[in-house]
Amino acid sequence: MAQCTQLSRNSQERNKTCSNVRSPVQQRRQGRIRAGRSLPRARSMAAKMQSMNEHVAALLDVTCADDADEENRSLYRTAIDAVKRASDMCHGVQRGLAEEDTKAKQDDSPVTIADYAAQAVIALTLMQNSKGGSENVRLVAEEDANELRDGGRLTEAVANLVRTAMDDGELTNAQVCDAIDVGLYEGGDQGGNFWVLDPIDGTRGFVGRRQYAVCLGYVDAKTGDVLLGVLGCPNLPFRGGDVMRLSDGQEGLDSVLAAEARSEQGVAGSVFFAAKGKGTYVGPLDGSAPFVAIGAKARQSEEDAPPAFMESYDARHSDHSFSGVVASTIFDGKSAPPPLRVDSQCKYGLLAMGGIADIYMRFPPSKYREKIWDHVAGICVVEEAGGVVSDAKGRKLRVNEGRFLPEDLGGGICAGSSQSWHGRLVDAIAVAAAATQK
Ligand SMILES: Nc1ncnc2c1ncn2[C@@H]1O[C@H](COP(=O)(O)O)[C@@H](OP(=O)(O)O)[C@H]1O
Ligand SMILES: [Mg+2]
Known part of the structure; x- marks a missing residue:
């Protein structure tokens, strides 16, 4: 084991x-x-x-x-x-x-x-x-x-x-x-x-x-x-x-x-x-x-922007403009990575795989209550690959309080492919929230 x-x-x-x-x-x-044996193309x-x-x-x-x-x-x-x-x-x-x-x-x-x-x-x-x-x-x-x-x-x-x-x-x-x-x-x-x-x-x-x-x-x-x-x-x-x-x-x-x-x-x-x-x-x-x-491989030099950051495909599910501000904040002055917009918890799988994105952000409308089934499986997939999933303030997502996540998520949900990326992301969200009074 x-x-x-x-x-x-x-x-x-x-x-x-x-x-x-x-x-x-x-x-x-x-x-x-x-391992790795090649199989015939047309398989029953x-x-x-x-x-x-x-x-x-x-x-x-x-x-x-x-x-x-x-x-x-x-x-x-x-x-x-x-x-x-x-x-x-x-x-x-x-x-x-x-x-x-x-x-x-x-x-x-x-x-x-x-x-x-x-x-x-x-x-x-x-x-x-x-x-x-x-x-x-x-x-x-x-x-x-x-x-x-x-x-x-x-x-x-x-x-x-x-x-x-x-x-x-x-x-x-x-x-x-x-x-x-x-x-x-x-x-x-x-x-x-x-x-x-x-x-x-x-x-x-x-x-x-x-x-x-x-x-x-x-x-x-x-x-x-x-x-x-x-x-x-x-x-x-x-x-x-x-x-x-x-x-x-x-x-x-x-x-x-x-x-x-x-x-x-x-x-x-x-x-x-x-x-x-x-x-x-x-x-x-x-x-x-x-x-x-x-295992999500964190970039050797975290000064380099990852190729992309991830967010929902659908702008109704997450505030795309605010995540753009957060991405720019992380790379203060340098060019921020572009968004990769993907539906579903495929985002958590991609984060665990590493190499394409080291951060995932989700900022739903303020009245929206997040449901536990939109995150539970992905949390394990990311965490066991060395990453971290939390609310926007860095707190563990409490998935044992009913069918919904707690109302107060500090503005949303975020994930990093490593502890370090996650820490930088949470810090950047706080800075961006203060700057935009969100
Ligand atoms: N207004 C909203 N804000 C945030 N999430 C929403 C939403 N409306 C629906 N969702 C959730 O977003 C999920 C899709 O996630 P993503 O944005 O990462 O693709 C939906 O899952 P279902 O498709 O199972 O209903 C739904 O639970
Ligand atoms: Mg569904």
Whole structure:
């Protein structure tokens, strides 16, 4: 386990695959785990499933090397399996999304058949694998089944997606609705540890054919620490865990990436996995290569501006002009990096990967209450890669006080790829806020 954490922190070792790290358990299984083997192009679904299972087994051997980790092994496997199933389903839906597959919620944000179906698929997967029985799954999730209970076209479309993804033609529409409503748990520090799910984070990006993420985390109810985070990012191409190259075009990088992942060649999307004390890893969603340990590599000289800073794609979600002021403040007098605007918690995955952006800022409208599912999985992914996520004043995000984050976030949320970048960011936000009286 120590080996693994070290691997994720050491930039020179970054591109070693999990299969290169030999835990005792792994050595026993070595016959069937081979790193970096090339696979034939046209692979059957069964072959893809098998190699994904092998790569997940290798990841679990590294992150759960001790016998004491048996419970974690099952928890981690379930989380990856759930996110992968939902991500595959979403990827298929995005390609052919029709106008009638999307509805506006009361707050005018969109919800699609894929948001509902992904939540049902993940809830059902958690229930099937729950040691304490399906009725003991505690899940705080974004959607509810209110709009689906009366039946109709939307309900049928959602239920069909779930039946296919779960390979269970017997599931009734009512069972699908019940599975969605498992996500109504209130969270907080009074019960046991709980799951937190955003079935599609960045639904606007999903509808706009850009980035989105399926985000599942597991929270220690007492401490509010995030114990596990998995991000399925179907439109973020997996490039061996290496950083995105800016030659892809700074402007519109997001849509370039999304187009590549949607292309006929079928470039695989990415799945990020992080667990407390075990590091952060990324692998291809189609199982075509092993997971790779990643650690956000802070720039050697922090005097140099990173290639970009990250923020929401949508200006309704975050004040773009204020983050521009903060970016200029950090690089006082020197040219500030340009923004990279990306939908969803893909931003947290990119920050963990390093090399493209060292800071992420989010300044929502003052009346907006941030929800825990928009951050929980990403917090673990960034922190285990050596970064820090906090509110705009540098305070830990309290994710065990209910479905929302506390009202007072000091103006927003910020993240750095290292403690040092995070510290500079928090200082710059304070200076910029004073200068603009924000
Ligand atoms: N006015 C607003 N201010 C801040 N965040 C908002 C918002 N309206 C919606 N959001 C949140 O922003 C999330 C997308 O994040 P990002 O801006 O990083 O892409 C949305 O997630 P969903 O798409 O799951 O609803 C939603 O929860
Ligand atoms: Mg969502």
